[in-house]
Structure formats: structure tokens, C-alpha cells
Amino acid sequence: MAHVAIRGYSYCLNHTPELGLHYGNTPYMERKSHGETEFIKKLPDHVQSFDEACCYPPNQVYIGGMDLDALVDHPAPMYLNRLKNAPRFGKFGEIMPENEFLGLMDICDVFDLIWLDETFASDVSGALAKHPVMNQKVLSRLEKGHASSEIEEEVSKHGALPLYFQGKIAGCCRKGHDVDESLSAHVLLENIASKAGSVLALLHLLKSTELAPGDVDYVIECSEEAAGDMNQRGGGNFAKAVAEIAGCTSASGYDVRSFCAAPVNAMIAGAAQVASGARPNVVVLAGGAIPKLFMNSRDHVKKGMPALEDCLGNFAILLDPDDGTCPVMRLDALGKHSVGAGSSPQAITSALVLEPLQKLGLTFSDVDKFAAELQIPEITVPAGAGDVPVANFKMIAALAVMKGQLTKEEMPAFVKQKGIPGFAHTQGHIPSGVPFIGHACEAIAEGKYRRVMIIGKGSLFLARLTNLSDGASFIIEPGTGSSRQQGVTREDVREILLEALSELSKGLTG
């Protein structure tokens, strides 16, 4: 069985501007290196409110509250042409406000690391109690909170990091060890936030697929954080930690890492386990990255625009056998950027796009949409990084020209027809292909697309272990019910034997 069903998907954002202002890497390093500079002083004036974030068109597309095609025609700049009264919930998930997210972080903390102010905890408890995907078991994990004096002392004397809401200290994240940098308050804050984002996406997935938590068999987590201690800095395992909070008691799991290529690699790892029959189902998920909040804000401030990088991105995808009712991942034509493939854009595009198509005897025109790096262009263009999605589609078009499947004059039309607009936050692993899976599956189910390709690319060289980059890709198509055709049953054998005996008998008598 080379096809695996994409049974469900959820996509959530956590609007966390105050985590970003204090712990996003750009403002954090600026403050640490140069103190309260002009940039640091101006940045809060560029922060979007929660309502503004909800009404920002790419955010709505991410959570399934707006059609992807509508984004193509939406007037630019989109931050000056927001939607009116856009809701917090979309068909794929939600945009969670910061106070609830801090509450969810406390829910996800099992080592008494997150302390919330008691008044804040009480307020947020009321808000989370009304949340459609929270259940009593999850909510019961929320602490009653601490006196503000206790939190102040923990911050001033014991190295805890303050957590803010509306400019006031709402709690703190404590360190996990006196000297271990891997268990510093900063690292633990990033890890717990990533875990909480994954939990939120998983809870939404369980609700939308109506899968009981106890029926989840396996979880593969693919964020960019490292959980461990000083003896094993990336020991893991986020996946089981997430499954535990969501009540997936029958599940186990592990983490996959490959920078921004991790989600596509994790999808392939999960699908391979389902396809082999090793697992009845696998959830692939990831939470967001606090360090990337406000990553390009220096340029946004300089250019007098909103600092748009105020959301953590999360997703969860459920894979199970292909019964013909859902779109499927094809495992017989995966794109792989091998060690020897070379690192030029030409080599990478060939390995990830051309080679899988050649394997299936297909051409570039046989794919309705390609989805590679899907960063919101309004975030990256002012920072000098260009329109990343368009650059990717142009590379695919240029390769098609080189292979004689397109003329140079047809390139702009190809880019428009086969590309999609960027709508994902610059959260590293999040924009890399996977945000399109939800929209793609809906369009395939409606018969609008017959084939799409999801492409992940990762900058491995950032870790200083190798100069290589990584990449992987897979194709999604309508389901075929291949799992029903799998193997030979006792009945099948009986029928074949009867048929053969009948033939033999005819031969003897005739």
C-alpha cells in the first residue's frame, strides 16, 4: 500500500506579542546587547492588537477562516486592508489570545515551572472554561495561581523569567536547574510554549475528526526546539509530552528534526508507519517558536509598518489507511535531497520536484499546485528577503523551461496558475509546505485539484554541523481505497482454489 489517507488537519495561531517583545530573538538580543535602544522603544507601537491579528487576511487563511483563492485578489498591503470583524475560529482551528495561551502553557507544565498570578489565573480559568476544545481533565491542570509577591521574588532572586499580559506581570517561567543551561528558564519557556501550541492543535484535530484521544496510536512531533538536559541537549521527547496532556493514553511517539524540512520528513515517517501496517494511525504535529517572533521587526519598524510576526504557528495532521474517502499521500514518488545532490537551487529543485514527477511519468503541468516555503510576503519583502513563495514557484517554472516542458514566455502564467500566495508566519518549520495541506485536501475532495505537491526545505547549515541543506517532498491525490485492496484473505484463497478446480474439472471432462 503506497497511499495513506490524510484523515484530518488542524491549524492554529497563538497571538503572543508580549512573549515576542520580551523573548523573540531580535528584541531579546538587542536589549541584551545594547539596552533600551530606539528600536526597542518604538517596537511596542508597531504591535497589532488581537482583533487586528484576527482580521489580518493571511491569519484567517491559515486557520481556514478565509478561502486561499480570495487571498490572491485581496488588495495590498493586507495590513491596511484588513477583514471586518473576522472571527477567532476558522474551520481548521483558531487564533488564541495571549492570556489564554499563558493559561494553556500552565496546563502543559508538569514540573511547576510556570507560575501564574492568582488573579490572572482566575480570569483565564473562566475564559478557558468556555473554550470549545478544552475538557474538564485538561482544565483541571490549571493552577490556582500565586501571590504577586511570590512571583516577584522568583523573578528577582531565583532567575525566573516574567510573563506579561497587557504590560503587567501575569506570571513567570522558572528555571529547571541551577547551572544546566539546557534547563534554563529561557529554554524551558520556549519548550513549554511549543508544547502548548502542539497540544492546542491536537485538541482541535481530535474534535474535528471525532477521534477519541485513546484511539490515537502514535504521535510524531516536528518543531525546531530541543528538549533535554546538559548531558543530552536534544534528548526529546515532545511528542509523548503532548499526547499525555491531550489524554492520548494509548499513544506513544517521537520527535523528528530537520529544521524547516522536519514537517515534510515527519509526514513521510508517519505515513510510512501507517502504510506498513505498523500503526493504525499517526498524528504529525508541531508547535511554534518563540525566538522567531518579531524576527524581522527591525525592518518593519524602520519602514513604519506593523510588526506582523506576532503569532506562534501550530498544526496537527491525522494519517490513517486509505479507504478511498480522503485525499492521500503517495509514498511511491517521494522527493529526497540526497547528500550528493548538490546545493544549488537547480539541484534542490530537481531532486524535490522533477525527480518524483519523472518517477511517476508525470510532467510539471500534471500538478495543479506546488507548495514550498509559504511565508507571508509582507513580512519578508521589507526585510530584503523577497517574496519567498514566488521565488520558489519561479524556480520550478525555470526548471520546467530547462526541461523543455514550458517556454520562457509561459513562466509568469505558470507561476500564477501553479503557485499559491504566502500565508504562513515566519516560524521556520511552519511555512514549509504543510500549511497548504488543509486547503489542498478540501480542494481535492471538491474535485478542484487532482494533484498537489508539498515541498519542505531546511537550512541544516545553521547548526554548523554540515554545509548541506535538506529537503523532502510528497504528492497528494484523491483517495483510491488502496487499503481495502491490501493483501489476500482466506476467502480470496478459497475463491481462487475453487476457480482453479473448476477450470481443471472442465479440462478433464471436455
Add this chain to the structure above:
Amino acid sequence: MDLQNQQRVKDAADKYGAENLVVILGSSDAEGAEIYAETVTNGDPTFAGPLAGVPLGLAVYNIFEQDIREEADASIWEEQISMMEMVLDTEALANAVKGVREQYGKYTL
């Protein structure tokens, strides 16, 4: 230009001499290419890295400038670069770097 790369360029200039060094940029964005070119000629304009206030004046070129293209093996160029020629605004990139080199550079090929 990130601080590590600035240090690598500075170290190479110290070791081999600025007159013996050529910097070839592959940046896909003209504005970014200008900043890189300025960093290795007039010094780091952001005053954040090791090349802040260090005007090395290096011979800096964009990969798409004709001088560099002529140096490259045609078959390797075809295999590694030709696709990106269709994707990028090669003239704008070449002109951006050339302009900075002519303004601040002390050396050429």
C-alpha cells in the same frame, strides 16, 4: 552580512592581503547585495560586526556580472546557475554590486 561571515572575510584579508581577495556574492535581492558589497568595501553599515569602520575596499562582484561569468566553466554554469538566471533580475543584481564597487572598492579583477 552576519557577524561570522564578516569575521571570515576580515581574517582572509589579513592572511592573504586585501589586494589578493575577490568576494563573489550570490544574494538574490539587489538591496541585500548592496549591503553585502558595502560591508566588504566601505565597512559594515550597521556598525554591528567586525567590519564596522574597516574599509577593506575588496574586489566584490555579483555572480551574474559578465567578468565572473567569463571565468566560469560553461558546463558548470549551465548545471549550477542557469536556472536562477531565469528566476532573478540579474541585471539589477549586477548593477547594484557594480555601483557599490565603483564607489568604495579599491581593487578590481
